[in-house]
Amino acid sequence: MIGLILDSTVRLSDSDREVITEAFAGRVRTVDLTVTVDDDEFRDSQLEPSELCSRMRGGSTARTSMPAVEDFAVEIRELLDDGADGVIIITLSAEMSGTYKAAAAAAAQVAQERGLPADSGAGAEGVRPGEAVGIRVIDSRTASAGSVGIAHWAAAYAHLGLAACGDAAEKAAAQYSATYFVPETLEYLHRGGRIGGAAALFGRALKIVPVLQVDEGRVEPAARVRTTAKAARRAVDEAVAAVDAMRTLDGAENLRVQATVMHPEATDGEASTLFRAILEAAQAQWDDVDTAVLSTVVTAHVGPGAAGVEVRLVP
Template identity: 25%
Template sequence: MSKIAIITDSSCDLPKDLVAKLGISVVPLRVIYKSGEFRDGIDIEPTYIYERLEIEVPTTSMPSPEDIYATFEKVRSEGFTHCLVISVSSGLSGTYNTFKLIASEFEDLHIHVIDSKYLSWALGYQVIEAAKLVREKLDFGDIVQKIEAMKKQISAYFVVDTLDYLKAGGRIGRVSALFGSMLNVKPIISVDDDGKYFPLTVARGKKQAMKKLCQLVQDHVESAKASIAIVQGRAEKEAEAFADRIRQLGDNITDIYVGNVSPALVVHAGPGLVGLIIKSEK
């Protein structure tokens, strides 16, 4: 009888209590300073990064091969026969390819690696669904097919105060730095089919950007139910106010989660980030 493990990386932004409840294994990305490197969400928290941003902007890196290898070793030692790995978008990180490379060394484990094409809760929703399907005792192949298919149900949007951090981290994609130099113009960034950032639209100021995010939710829930996740990086009041507005949009919103982005995403987005992830229900 198969025993299925679910593995992801720390860019999923899922809270630790939910990860523990669902029995998910999370491999940490790395945050790198000149003085040394930290494991995302284990050795470092967002507060540390914010406090040091004016002194040094760190870089990030995919999980270490050693951490990935150790995770596969652990699930094998616990009697798992199958592993479903769901990674951050290959368009934003080399994590997906590293998972695949190391998975090939474990011939006695049936490992399938999915490129989520997303990050944050857009990845997290896929991980949660996979864990749910495992508990429902679906066959491994059926779980893989369902997770691949559910990507079409997910949309992700991000508003940042400045593009400087995305530009410095090399993750700006097609998001032109021109927007960041225009007076008080805030781009709304989404993720394309290749899992790369692109500018969806722009707004004059943060307040107008948040109104546009609210309209995106309203457009989604006019004809279908949806789960909503709002993530933030040092924008707690804006995120909570946004959540309050979303709650007034009707009964088609099944649940709303408000939480923090991981330390690795803090590095890329900087302070002031508000992210919106929508998972449409069938």
């Protein structure tokens, strides 16, 4: 049986955790990123995103940092010592963070310690980049709810071993997930250096409401509209188009659509206007729609008031 390591931006709901933990026979670990608010440093799991939003609205600044290589190495060793015959690691987009590189370095380090051949990064014969024999690192090309969907793909194939599990997760990351979101302001993405191609929108007329997407792991503009209501509808329209495109892929005909509506401060019980609008539009399109609160680290970059929708095809 293999083990699973996630970074802390993959914020699992109780039901997600139950399904995924069962599939991996309890061998699931999380490695925290770090968020620093003014001069106070927290592990991602220590500070609630709603508290961060409150502090950011009050003028605090937030910055984030990736885990240390040793943080991943410790968890890999523990899983192997616990009897796992392989480990899969799913990280947020390598375009957004150095977390993937830290995980890959840890995989190579532990493989060397255990006498396993490992990829040096140049693509050793028979070994993929980011993979050691028995340890495989997956760049999710996304973050948050998108990574949760990829973890479910890994869980569905965990019983077939590391190769099948990793291949399923990689295919899901490349083909079966799409994320669209609407920030209250581009300021936080710009400040954190995660704005990508959406930089062209920064500083434009205040009346423009941008709809952004995660494309190949980068934040890119998807549309520009004039009102928040239009932005909510457009985000879901873009997600519908993405699902239609996924449906054309070989083998996708019998897969189910799941959607997650995300917000850093609210669930559907106490929601912002934007969050409610996206949720209602998503529920009008798909039957399987849930809600999720973004991790604190992701919140530091998208900022208070943001909301979005992630869609995926699942077995």
